[in-house]
Amino acid sequence: MVDLLVWVIFGLFVGAIARLLVPGRDPMGCLGTILLGVAGSVVGGFLASLLFGGLREGFRPAGFLGALIGGVIVLLIWRRFRGEPR
Secondary structure, three states, X not given: OHHHHHHHHHHHHHHHHHHHHOOOOOOOHHHHHHHHHHHHHHHHHHHHXXXXXXXXXXXXXXXXXXXXXXXXXXXXXXXXXXXXXX
C-alpha cells in the first residue's frame, strides 16, 4: 500500500513539473497529472535501458530526471494525438 502511495505522489510531482515545463493548456486534472508522471517514469526507464543497459532487465521505472524527460515526451505525444496546437 505504501508503494502505491509513493507512486501516486511521485507521479503527481513529476507530472506537474512536466506540465509546467511544456507551455500550453492541458485540461487533464489531478488524476491525469498523476498518470502523466507515472507514464513518464515508465517511458524514461525504457529510454534509459535502451541507451545505457539494453532490455535484458525489462521495464524499470526511472529516477526523477528520467521520469521528467519521459513525462515531457508523453505530454508532447498526448498533445499530438489530441490535435492540440504546439
